[in-house]
Every structure is written in C-alpha cells, then in structure tokens.
Amino acid sequence: MRLPAWTEEELILTLDLYFEIQRGNKKHSSSVLKEMSEKLRKLGFYPDFKDNDTFRNVNGISRKLGNFSAIDPNYIGKGLSAYSNLDRIVFMKFYKKHKKLKEAVTKIEQKYRLCSNTGRKQLPWTEEELILTLALYNTMNYGQMHGTNPRIIALSNILKQLPIYRNDIRPENFRSIASVSLRLSNFRSCDPDCNTKGLLSSGTGLFRKIFNKYHKESKLLSNAVTDIEKKYHISIAHILRDSLDPIDKNIKHRNTKEKDNQYQQHKNKETDTSFYRKVKEYHLNSSRLCSICDTDLNKIYGKLGEDMMEYHCIKKLSANSSVIDDVRIGDYIQVCPTCHKLLDKYYGVIDYDDLKNITRQL
Numbered sequence: 001m002r003l004p005a006w007t008e009e010e011l012i013l014t015l016d017l018y019f020e021i022q023r024g025n026k027k028h029s030s031s032v033l034k035e036m037s038e039k040l041r042k043l044g045f046y047p048d049f050k051d052n053d054t055f056r057n058v059n060g061i062s063r064k065l066g067n068f069s070a071i072d073p074n075y076i077g078k079g080l081s082a083y084s085n086l087d088r089i090v091f092m093k094f095y096k097k098h099k100k101l102k103e104a105v106t107k108i109e110q111k112y113r114l115c116s117n118t119g120r121k122q123l124p125w126t127e128e129e130l131i132l133t134l135a136l137y138n139t140m141n142y143g144q145m146h147g148t149n150p151r152i153i154a155l156s157n158i159l160k161q162l163p164i165y166r167n168d169i170r171p172e173n174f175r176s177i178a179s180v181s182l183r184l185s186n187f188r189s190c191d192p193d194c195n196t197k198g199l200l201s202s203g204t205g206l207f208r209k210i211f212n213k214y215h216k217e218s219k220l221l222s223n224a225v226t227d228i229e230k231k232y233h234i235s236i237a238h239i240l241r242d243s244l245d246p247i248d249k250n251i252k253h254r255n256t257k258e259k260d261n262q263y264q265q266h267k268n269k270e271t272d273t274s275f276y277r278k279v280k281e282y283h284l285n286s287s288r289l290c291s292i293c294d295t296d297l298n299k300i301y302g303k304l305g306e307d308m309m310e311y312h313c314i315k316k317l318s319a320n321s322s323v324i325d326d327v328r329i330g331d332y333i334q335v336c337p338t339c340h341k342l343l344d345k346y347y348g349v350i351d352y353d354d355l356k357n358i359t360r361q362l
Helices: 008-023 030-042 058-071 085-094 098-111 127-137 150-161 177-189 206-214 218-232 246-270 273-284 297-305 337-345 352-361
Strands: 310-313 332-335
Touching: 008 030, 008 058, 008 085, 008 098, 030 058, 058 085, 085 098, 127 150, 127 177, 127 206, 127 218, 150 177, 177 206, 177 352, 206 218, 246 310, 273 310, 273 332, 310 337, 332 337, 337 352
Parallel strands: none
Antiparallel strands: 310 332
C-alpha cells in the first residue's frame, strides 16, 4: 500500500527538527528520529495506517530531513533531491524565521495535545542509583571511564529499568551513557586515592555523601547493592567483574591509543580552516549565543567579543586514524571559549548535553 502524502503540519514539525539538528541542539540519532516518528503518528491524520510499521517511521523521517537538506541553500552536500513542491513551500515559508516556526510548532502541539520529553528537566539522582554507580566505580580505573566501555553502557541500561521515576516524566537522555560517565567522574573528584582530577557536580552533592559513607567500606557497600538488587529484582554482578568478555581484558592498553586517535580526529575537523569558515558564517547568521551556557560575548566585551565564539564538533568520530569521517555544518555547535575548553578537557567523558544540564542547574 502506497504511503499517503505528507501534510503541511507534519512537514512543519519535521522542519523544526531539521533546524534543531543543523543548529546542534539535537543529534541526528535513532532516538531523536524515533521520537519524531511517534509524534507524527500521534497526529492521527491517517487512521488506516496506524498499524503500518512503514508509515512515518524512522527511515521516512530521515528521508524527509534529506529532502530539506537538498532545499537548504546553507547545506553543504546534495541531500535528497526528490522532494515535493509542498516541501519547498514549507521550507521557504519558515527559512530564517525561527520565531515564526516555533510559534507554528507550538500551535500544532497544542492543537493535537502532543507532548515531548525533550524539554523535560533532568531528574535528580537517587541514593540507590548512586550506590550502584559507586559499586561500578570501585572496580574501574580512570582509563576505563569512557562512554564506549560496555560496563558503563550496561549500567546505563540497568538504571533506565529501575521504576524509580515514571516514564512520562523522564527526559529523552535519562540516565544516558554520558550521564553515567559524568557520575563516575564526580566520584573521582572526591576520591583521595585518585591522582587525576574528576568533575565537580553543581547538584545537591549527594554523590559526595554516598562516597564518604561507603569509601573503604566494601562490605557495607556490598550489602547495600544486594538490598537494591533484591528490591528491584536486578543483578549487576556481571558488570562488576573486571571484564564482560575476553576482548575487554586489554581495554586499558587499547583504549588509550583509541581515545588519542579519536580526539586527534576531532581536533583535525575543528582546525580545517576552509570548512570551519563556512561553519562560522552559518552560525553568526543565526545566533550569537553560546549553545551551552547562552552567553553573549558581545554584551560582555562589546566589539572585542565579536570574533571570540568557537565551534565544537559533536559528531562521534572513528578511533581509526585511517578512516576519514564526513562532517556537515549541523555537526558543529557554537560555544564560548570556556565551554569549549571544558568539552575538550572531558572529551569522551561528558558531551554537550551533559555540560548544558550542569549550567542550567546553577
């Protein structure tokens, strides 16, 4: 059965996502596309297709974003040129009219009573979540505390399964891999036995109380973990072992080289002067604010601050130095020098969403 044509309201919602990705406010990830897919299906325009898995699915959303790329004069690349006349009309109607587009999106969401989990506030970490994270911290060294470690990924999945917070109040990145890495770094900041600086938290400081309570009290911590496992019918024993599989035994040696390669790839993309100039021109025409802390350097330094903004590549690049990853303007966000320095200093430990959440808690 042929899928029905896109309506103007569907295109407006998807166009808003397109510009959010181009500005670096959202990632072109499966979770973001899935959220948009669910939103469009909730509109209920075509009841006969409500059980059709191909209707407005992730692939369909991705193709529509590609259509908008082909229309966008600022997009570097081809995009998907098989767009409709309505695609172009909607795009040009809201091109460089950010406020007008947001107003249109709000009207649609209110009209159809759509709700999104994207703008929800981060939920505070509970004592039980921190105890499980501390148990993992005690089995790891600094070189293992990165977002590609399978044990951190496994803990992230376990924390998401805990029924501590209802699903309808959870933000999109609830207990993400990056947020678990961030908590591990928090524990490192108050560990007297650690010779590397961790990341201080701007939250309640509960992580410090938990650390001080269980530091060098392995039996007490073990009992607390057991109580949590029994309460929620879970087990974290498999992630507290030194490795999840044989390949993880050499992770420390391998990880150092891989992370160095990945970071070097990252810096190479940011120092490509010809492409960097295009990124800069695009962002200067859309906003003067830091996308992390919302600082306007022009208001602080006047004309001296006009050329001080920097641009950070948020795309996850290959750790293989022989692989050349393609990047686009939407893979860069505009940041002030301070935020950029923090993102580079904790590269692989926290991402821009984590740093944005920290600044919003202040």
